[in-house]
Amino acid sequence: MIQVIQLGSSIPAVALTLVTKEGQETVMADTLFAGKKVVLFAVPGAFTPTCSAHHLPGFVVLADEIKAKGVDMIACISVNDGFVMRAWGEQQNAEEITMLADGGGAFTKALGLEMETGDFGGMRSQRYAMIINDGVVKQLNVEAPKQFEVSKAESILAAL
Template sequence: MIELGNTIPDAPLTVVTQGGQETLPAAELFAGKKVVLFAVPGAFTPTCSAHHLPGYVVLADDIKAKGVDLIACLSVNDAFVMRAWGEQQNADAITMLADGGGAFTKAIGLEMETGDFGGLRSQRYAMVIEDGVIKQLYIEAPKQFEVSKAEAVLAAL
């Protein structure tokens, strides 16, 4: 599993924007930036839609005021789902990242198998990345939502 001080792997992520999508190596996407990356088990799922993503939407300006260049939400979903979810949540200030096959999630060791619920998913976490290096890492215990929420990350910045 990835740890503090590790470099982000070069696994592909699909960046979802209003204009379309582009697949880039994660290391390239995060290079030269201070990034808050948070991951959810699934787009449109209850806690993710009611609390996790909305918290970052509401606090985006406060987080960016702490010197953050990019706030990104990642899920092991396809790019079309991530775009629709971002639009539904008015997440214009958040970069929605699709990890469709879970390559990035597996590369950092934060995958979980949910069986019939959805198969391979990401654990819930947040991390602060500076120029591709993990400076802060907050991994939720199973069925918890405390350390990765926007309020907790903002307080730690």
């Protein structure tokens, strides 16, 4: 059975690809989130319907309000490569969102939040959002299958 990361747990030391306008770089998740208050949300796939029409756009629209609650970073992660995450962020005007690629799914697996989607794309991330304070999980909202309520920007803003 997969063990899902728990409240109070530290973010694992797993490599991610940080996507910026300047390019890409490999960063360790625990180091990236250390000393910061972070809202991290995960989507099953870039350019997919709910993710593109609602999930990422909600955080784009509410970014200033979320950051006004003391959040240092809003990050979006998906089991996609860095080139896809960069193109998706640009298409969505997500300048205030840190786009993270978990290309091989190592971070998603370390959190215990992977799901198998078969022909849709293989191993992907479940849809979730979490609040991280100095590398420690303070809130974790994982969506039930085919739902979009607890991980949306409005729900996280209310939890801050």
